[in-house]
Each structure stands twice: as C-alpha cells, then as structure tokens.
Amino acid sequence: MPIYVLADSRSKLSAVSGMLGRAFEVRSDLLDAARFSHNDIDAVIVSADLRLIDNITALKAASDRLTRIPKRIFIIDQRSRLATVQAYALGATHAFVNPVKPAQLLAKLADIDAPSIVSDEPTNTAEEAASAGAASIATMFSAVISGEAIDVADARRAGGRIADSIAENGLSDWLTAVRRHHEGTYxxxxxxxxxxxxxGLSLGMAKTDIERLHSAAMFHxxxxxxxxxxxxxxPGRLDEAERALIESxxxxxxxxLKSTPGISAExxxxxxxxHEYLDGSGYPDGLCAGSISDLVRVLTIxxxxxxxxxxxxxxxxxxxxKAYEILLDMKGKLERPLVAAFRDVALRR
Ligand SMILES: [Fe+2]
Ligand SMILES: [Fe+2]
Known part of the structure; x- marks a missing residue:
C-alpha cells in the first residue's frame, strides 16, 4: 500500500516520512517537482503552507491526478479557518494542523482499502461525487470568509453530480462514502x-424539482x-452564548446569499x-406551518x-x-405525511 508524500520543503518531507516509519511503502517529492501517477497510490499526504501562492498553484496544477487518489491528507502550518477551507477546496479528505502527532496520522491511514483499480474513464462513483461536492462547498466557504464572489454555477454542478451518483449508486453508498472520507460541516x-x-427521488419528483432541492441543500x-x-x-454541550452563535x-x-447573483428566492x-418548525417553535423567525414552503419542509427533515x-x-x-424514531417523535414540528414518506429513505434505501 504505497503512500505518496508531497511537501514544500525537505524538512517537512522527512518529518512526514519519519512519522510513517517502516509501516508503509513511501514515495515522496517536493511540491514544485511533483511527478506522480495516481494509479498505484492509496493515499497522499500533503504538507505545505497554504498561504503561499506558489504552493496553491502547484497543488491546483496536480489536482486532476491528486483527486483520483482515494485518501488525501493535508497537513497545514497554521490553525486558521481559511487554511483549513483552502485544504478542502484543493481536494483534501482530511486536514490536520501542525504539529500533527504520528498516531493521528497513522489512525487516518489505518482503514485504507486493498489496492483498487482507478480507471482513466470518466466515472461518477459516490466517492468522486463526494470529493467534488466537498471541494465545491469548501470553495464557497472560502469565498464567504475572504469576501469573494461565490461560484454559484460550480455549486449547482457539484449538486447535480451528487444527484447523479445517488440515482446511479443509491443512498447507502453515498452515506458510506461521505462519512468515511469527509468531516464536520462538509x-x-x-x-x-x-x-x-x-x-425527492422516492417521492417521484421531476428532475427540475430535484435540481431545486439539491441547490437549496448545497447552500443551506x-x-x-x-x-x-x-x-x-x-464536542458535547454548548453554553447559551455558543448556542446563540450557532443559531445565527x-x-x-x-x-x-441575498446579494449573490444567480441565487433564487427559493x-x-x-x-x-x-430550522423553522410547523408549530412555530423553530428559528430564526418562528414561522408557522402556512409560511413554510414544501421545499423547506423536505429539506428540514x-x-x-x-x-x-x-x-x-x-x-x-x-x-x-434510531434517527428515524427521533423524527417520528418530533410531533407537531414536521409534516407527518412527509415523515411517514421518509421511512423508506431513512431505513431502506
Ligand atoms: Fe444543516
Ligand atoms: Fe442549518
């Protein structure tokens, strides 16, 4: 199970190789001299300062090959939201901030699959659609943090790819791929x-309605x-001030979004x-049933x-x-017939 290490300095290359020890076959390159083929690599570890434009340019140039490697761990130099977001936008499946402990790195590498054949044919496996989706969401977050324009078309495309993957491979594959390779808000x-x-598919929605749904979900x-x-x-309980912050x-x-071109009223x-509930107990506006649209009801569930x-x-x-039982217990808050229709999605699909 070969692991490829890319870093922006020799000292980082040897630090990462040192952490991996003899447990893995390790190949490595400096970022500006990356000459790898994605075909026989199970994981890549990128250790680089993502504040430097040269590093970002080099990673972007290699991104076609990079994102075909199943596991992509980025080690970044500074604990900043933007650097983390940047890592995910560049295709990371996991991001650590230096100093990373060997045990953390080894734990992330522990569940690497047996070598799989990666073909050059365009495909849309759940993992590929999830990676493209995560990169698109990360890019949006990065734009919001740095005050740049949001690429609405890219998010719609990524949402469309997710919809295709669900239609082709089913929900269970999707849940497995996403939970295995992506973290947190992404x-x-x-x-x-x-x-x-x-x-939406289980409800027999038309393609255009599914598109409305995945767009709303990508931005929600x-x-x-x-x-x-x-x-x-x-982790764990939030205090009142933290909860208020989350609820903002x-x-x-x-x-x-209100000043972003291409964003619909919906x-x-x-x-x-x-986060509104039919009985008026949700937030931020305490809306009641009549003011909550069908699309939002589906999205909330x-x-x-x-x-x-x-x-x-x-x-x-x-x-x-268990999660479906909790939905069933939220009496008065969610539309009952919709929750009943959701049973199949929750339990069987
Ligand atoms: Fe959410
Ligand atoms: Fe939310």
Missing part, C-alpha cells in the same frame, strides 16, 4: 444534499462559514428557514436526519433506525 452538507435528493448552511470552528465543531447561521447565510428562503447520523470522532454514529 460531511453534514454532503449528507443533507444526498438525503434530500434521495427523498453557508452561514456556518461565519461561525468559529471551535464552536461549530465543539440561517440569517448569516441569508445575508451572504434558495434564500431555504438558507433562512431550514433531510437536515435533521443528516445531523443525527453524522459520523463524529468523539461519539458513536447513530443507527438510521
């Missing part, structure tokens, strides 16, 4: 998009780009209202289910059956 957004698409939590990671990814994300998302509505079955490092993953 994992969540990918899960919501896949679940919403599958819900973009306001989280404004929330510090320490709060967003905090629908309005933050709405504010970001996507704006979904970003702002996906998908969002809650996705949040429940997320894979987190600090807690066991909730089984789909």
């Amino acid at each position: 994992q969540h957004c990918l899960l919501v998009t896949g679940i919403a698409v599958d819900f 939590d973009i306001g989280k780009a404004r929330i510090p990671l320490a709060v967003l990814d905090k 994300h629908p309005i933050a998302g709405y504010d970001v 996507i704006l509505d979904a970003a702002r209202h996906h 998908s969002d809650i289910f996705a949040a429940l079955i997320e894979q987190r490092t600090y807690k066991p993953t909730m089984p789909r059956e």
